Amino acid sequence: GDSVTQMEGPVTLxxxxxxxINCTYTATGYPSLFWYVQYPGxxxxxxxxxxxxxxxxxxxxxxxTYRKETTSFHLEKGxxxxxxxxxxxxxxxxxxxxxxxxxxxTLSVSS
Amino acid sequence: NAGVTQTxxxxxxxxxxxxxxxxxxxxxxxxxxxxxxxxxxxxxxxxYSVGAGITDQGEVPNGYNVSRSTTxxxxxxLLSAAPSQTSVYFCASSYTGQGxxxxxxxxTRLTVV
Numbered sequence: 479g480d481s482v483t484q485m486e487g488p489v490t491l492x493x494x495x496x497x498x499i500n501c502t503y504t505a506t507g508y509p510s511l512f513w514y515v516q517y518p519g520x521x522x523x524x525x526x527x528x529x530x531x532x533x534x535x536x537x538x539x540x541x542x543t544y545r546k547e548t549t550s551f552h553l554e555k556g557x558x559x560x561x562x563x564x565x566x567x568x569x570x571x572x573x574x575x576x577x578x579x580x581x582x583x584t585l586s587v588s589s
Numbered sequence: 590n591a592g593v594t595q596t597x598x599x600x601x602x603x604x605x606x607x608x609x610x611x612x613x614x615x616x617x618x619x620x621x622x623x624x625x626x627x628x629x630x631x632x633x634x635x636x637y638s639v640g641a642g643i644t645d646q647g648e649v650p651n652g653y654n655v656s657r658s659t660t661x662x663x664x665x666x667l668l669s670a671a672p673s674q675t676s677v678y679f680c681a682s683s684y685t686g687q688g689x690x691x692x693x694x695x696x697t698r699l700t701v702v
Contacts (some may be wrong), residue, residue: 510688510689512690514693520695521679521693521694521695521696522632522679522681522693523693524690524691524692527688527690529688567631567632571688571689574639575637576620576622576634576637576647576681577622577632577634577681577691578634579624579631579632579633579634580631581629581630581631582631582632
């Protein structure tokens with residue numbers, strides 16, 4: 479079945495550092511890809527998405543590009559802030575089903 | 590708009606008890622789904638629905654039951670609670686399947702003792 483694999487955390491960075499969180503997927507068709515973020519004690523919020531190959535999703539300084547050839551959707555940010563500390567989830571879905579999530583990556587940013 | 594509303598926010602059950610976690614959305618979304626979140630496991634899909642009257646199983650359906658009699662509501666029933674069902678449960682909805690952005694509820698924290 480379809481699946482998503484994320485890099486293990488936690489990821490610990492200093493403020494203004496560059497962030498990459500790796501995400502790869504396995505799917506039989508052409509899924510849509512998402513990054514969701516969960517701040518402490520809260521539910522999940524959509525961060526960005528891409529619906530077809532070579533699409534780039536972006537929001538709040540975060541970016542991810544849908545790479546069909548490497549089945550990847552890595553999340554990047556050029557300069558992280560303390561307020562970016564959260565758990566980040568990569569996910570996919572295909573027509574007629576629901577979101578399938580990776581296990582999540584905890585990001586901790588210190589000042 | 591209220592979005593996706595889950596009730597209750599917290600619940601403690603005894604082993605063997607049954608209960609229903611409520612999920613309601615006011616966005617006229619066709620797609621709804623239930624997840625459980627456990628440490629180190631991410632979010633695992635329990636059941637989902639692509640419209641009223643249509644439901645299907647996800648990755649971890651055992652011990653849970655769902656029905657979708659209206660577009661707005663998608664309750665999750667625990668038939669006989671077990672300590673292994675201690676978790677945080679999230680409901681989500683989307684206006685469409687592939688490509689649609691899911692909106693999540695704030696979760697229900699369930700403890701089974």
